Amino acid sequence: MFQIEDLWVSIEGKEVLKGINLKVEPGETHALFGKNGSGKTTLLMTIMGFSHYKVGQGRILFQGQDITALPTYERAKLGIGMAFQRPPTIRGVKTKDIFRVCAGGRISVEALAFEYGFESFMDREINYGFSGGEIKKSELLQLVAQDPKLVLLDEPESGVDLENLQLIGQIIRRLLEKDLRRVDRTKSGLIITHTGHILTYLNADVGHVMADGQVACQGHPMDILDHVKKSGYEECVRCLCPQF
Numbered sequence: 001m002f003q004i005e006d007l008w009v010s011i012e013g014k015e016v017l018k019g020i021n022l023k024v025e026p027g028e029t030h031a032l033f034g035k036n037g038s039g040k041t042t043l044l045m046t047i048m049g050f051s052h053y054k055v056g057q058g059r060i061l062f063q064g065q066d067i068t069a070l071p072t073y074e075r076a077k078l079g080i081g082m083a084f085q086r087p088p089t090i091r092g093v094k095t096k097d098i099f100r101v102c103a104g105g106r107i108s109v110e111a112l113a114f115e116y117g118f119e120s121f122m123d124r125e126i127n128y129g130f131s132g133g134e135i136k137k138s139e140l141l142q143l144v145a146q147d148p149k150l151v152l153l154d155e156p157e158s159g160v161d162l163e164n165l166q167l168i169g170q171i172i173r174r175l176l177e178k179d180l181r182r183v184d185r186t187k188s189g190l191i192i193t194h195t196g197h198i199l200t201y202l203n204a205d206v207g208h209v210m211a212d213g214q215v216a217c218q219g220h221p222m223d224i225l226d227h228v229k230k231s232g233y234e235e236c237v238r239c240l241c242p243q244f
Contacts, residue, residue: 001026001188002047002150007058009046016042018213020058024150027185029176029202031221032192034210035233040192041085043210044152047190048082049075062150081148083139085155085192089127095138096122103145112141116171132159133168140171151175151189157198169201178202196225209233 002024009017017039024030034040046053047060049072059068067075090098099109099122113119118141127135136156143151153172160168172178177185178201193199199221207221211233217224227235 001028001063002190003061004047005059005061007046007060008056009042010054010056011042011052015056016053016213017046020213020215022208022215024188024190026188027177027182028206029178029189029191029204031196031199031202031204031207031224032190032210033194033196033207033224033228033233038210038233039213040210041154042213044082044154044190044192047075047152048072048080076146076148079149080152081143081146081150082152083136083143083154083156085158087127087135087139089125091125091128093126094122095124095126098126099142099145102142106147107145109145112145116141116167133161133164136160136168137164137171140168140175143175144171148175149187151187151191153189153191155192155194157193157195165197166201169198172198173201176202196221196228199225 004020004022007017007020008015020043032040032043042053046055049067049070055068059066061067062075062078062080067078096109099112103109113122116137118137121130121134121138127138130138136159140156156168156172157165175187176189177187191198191202191204204221206218207224208218209216209224
């Protein structure tokens, strides 16, 4: 589905990603752990193609196609979608309009909103006056409407209370086809998480720890999370990947 080869990325002349190698197979969900400033969000933004993130070396492949130089909208058209940790408020644009753009006529956005109890937000401006949970729900339902093949999620549990976390988890399960058998899934995911709470609903396949702009180690997501909770990220990296 997706592969990164020796990816080096800078922001305003500062090197942030330093030789990232990562591979995600069709149907797999990967979790990305790491301290603040380790490069996790930069990685997702680079995959999505935002111009602020400059690729100095390496390449990004999506379904065998080199997309390293493609603009963001072309990547979205190919089937890559992203939900942001802190999406912006957009005044003057109704939520239902962005839903319709994402859906492209494939589904009824009114039916989608009704299914998840989101009807009352559709005539409101995008994220204006929304709670943290409402913003996350809106972001994820836009992805459901878009129906991407690769789902990028930046801390989907951030700002969501425990009552709404289950619903957020249900929407992500739908996005990643978690109710299908592993061999029947066609969607893949790369998810940044600090707390690991969202993994309760996802059964992620592989976990990665980022440190200083590199993928320091990988393993089973729950094993990594257990190490981090007990000993912190630095000890986790030393324990799981002594050569780093």
